[in-house]
Amino acid sequence: MVSETLTFLGWDIGGVYVKAVRIDWQTGKLIDTRTAIQPLEMWHECSNLSAILRDVGVGLGLDGVQAMAVTMTAELSDAFRSKREGVLFILDAVGAAFPGIPVYLLNIDGDIVKQNESLNPLDYAATNWLASAQYLATRHSDFILMDVGSTTTDIIPVRKGCVVSRGRTDIERLASGELVYTGLLRSNPDTVTSQVPIQGQMCRVAAEFFSNMGDVYLILGHVAQAEYSCPTPDGRAKTAAAAAERLARFVCADAETLDAEQIFKLARYLFEKQLEKMTEALLQVLSAQDDGYGLPVIAAGAGSFLAAEAGRRLGLSVIDLEKEYGKKSAAAFSSLAIGCLVAIRFTRAD
Helix, strand or coil: CCCCCEEEEEEEECCCEEEEEEEEEECCEEEEEEEEEEECCHHHHHHHHHHHHHHHHHHHCCCCEEEEEEEECHHHCCCCCCHHHHHHHHHHHHHHHCCCCCEEEECCCCCEEECCCCCCHHHHCCCHHHHHHHHHCCCCCCEEEEEECCCCEEEEEEECCEECCCCCCHHHHHHHCCEECCCCCCCCHHHCCCEEEECCEEEECCCCCCCCHHHHHHHHCCCCHHHCCCCCCCCCCCCHHHHHHHHHHHHCCCCCCCCHHHHHHHHHHHHHHHHHHHHHHHHHHHHCCCCHHHCCEEEECCCHHHHHHHHHHCCCCEEEHHHHHCHHHHHCHHHHHHHHHHHHHHHCCC
């Protein structure tokens, strides 16, 4: 076993955030971390990716870094005509930002591979969920990982220390319930319901992007203003009052025609409907597991409280990663995980 401290940078490069964790690793253990989460809307800022990566890396500290470990989901951005183009663009940006530092990737089969020119780009698209699950599988034997991010939710079963997901690609995971396109901040409320209760009757909603779920959780007090890290739909303030104005428009109203209590009730209903979608997917994943109700839910991501609530409502025990790693690292857990997986690879005896 290598005894000196080794340092790695783990990255998760998404369509709206760049997440990075610097990890210090010694004698097979994680001994220190530093985390950065930088907003980046890939569809119109992709030309800035390399510079932003460099800035984030310098901020975390590049001295002594043995290797970079990279996962991504930004290849799905419509800045690119295909996932293949997106993966290659992202890897080129990493290479330009950090020349001379080795880059390691996690492929769809769960193998850590050093980047080379012969790789098949599609083997490395959207493996951040797999990084999280595989690293947690080195610490827990049987569980369901439920990672609620700003945009999507991953629900991954692990049995006897092995990831046993039915899907590996995005489309397979959508079909299996292991990927749910709903998240804490960016989701449009009209993706969680088509009607809401207003003054005792069900009211259809506007199919417009007037508000997002970040507004809902800001109104309810589950998200602080500083944690509302995506742009607001109208470009206005990230305050509860401004969020209420946006959410009122969900039913073609405003903050004059709906009072604060009515808007709060609307937000609470949307919370329940989004949680229902997540819980339905969790039930689908559990249905494929023998003794599924004996498995704990590991709650991760910026919306880990939603994962924890879904688990508790189904009578499952909950392990909250925020308590072990802190709020910021739990929100960027895939970055921490891929860094740790590469550290394990480096320190494993050949």
